């Protein structure tokens with residue numbers, strides 16, 4: 282697809298999004314919350330982590346995503362808690378994040394993993410370099426430029442796995458509270474609220490975003506918390522939208538997962 286056709290096809294999705302502003306706001310917000318993002322008292326984040334881990338293990342089992350002897354990239358990787366669980370010793374993983382504070386307190390990395398500081402909008406890697414690109418909870422950089430960059434650094438046949446909060450959850454929670462659809466509220470342990478840019482899409486939008494960037498879509502799925510998820514760990518941010526929709530929490534789609542191929 283030509284650059285002009287790409288811009289036309291994606292302009293509809295980008296109506297209200299300024300990438301530079303998005304990057305600045307994300308960096309400011311994640312700097313403020315980095316020290317406590319992984320604290321177990323942040324139950325919304327923990328519920329999303331739980332589902333990301335399930336998705337990764339399920340997809341690893343079903344599709345064998347991560348293999349020996351390959352090179353992988355994780356974008357917006359934070360403390361890099363996920364992929365290291367399935368990474369074979371003879372594969373390598375670069376974990377990058379816009380906000381160095383998100384990984385500076387994390388556990389020492391094994392020899393086949395490295396941290397880098399970069400934005401999803403300007404990946405500092407050569408074209409056709411990686412066998413797989415992973416991005417868990419992409420909502421702060423979930424715009425066409427990220428998908429184009431992911432496609433560029435992947436080799437032909439390489440895969441992209443991304444997850445993001447669902448549009449249904451974000452819309453029902455945020456608009457129901459009178460908030461902007463494009464920001465998540467993160468309440469710090471001392472009570473202050475930080476607004477984090479958070480862009481979610483419908484299934485149709487994702488298909489358009491990914492196909493416009495050059496990908497073939499392999500899998501689109503939405504995941505709910507299982508009914509056995511401990512009730513004491515389900516926060517109001519998940520209970521309230523389920524109630525507004527008149528459904529059980531275990532039927533509330535929370536995370537979108539997309540597997541695509543270059």
Ligand SMILES: C[S@@+](CC[C@H](N)C(=O)[O-])C[C@H]1O[C@@H](n2cnc3c(N)ncnc32)[C@H](O)[C@@H]1O
Pocket residue numbers: 304307308311333356357358359360361362377378379380383399400401402416417418421422
């Ligand atoms: C919701 S957190 C998820 C962190 C990690 N993927 C996880 O699941 O633990 C989103 C991460 O994306 C990073 N981020 C936000 N905007 C970014 C951008 N433009 N480029 C790269 N990373 C970005 C944030 O600093 C943060 O670490």
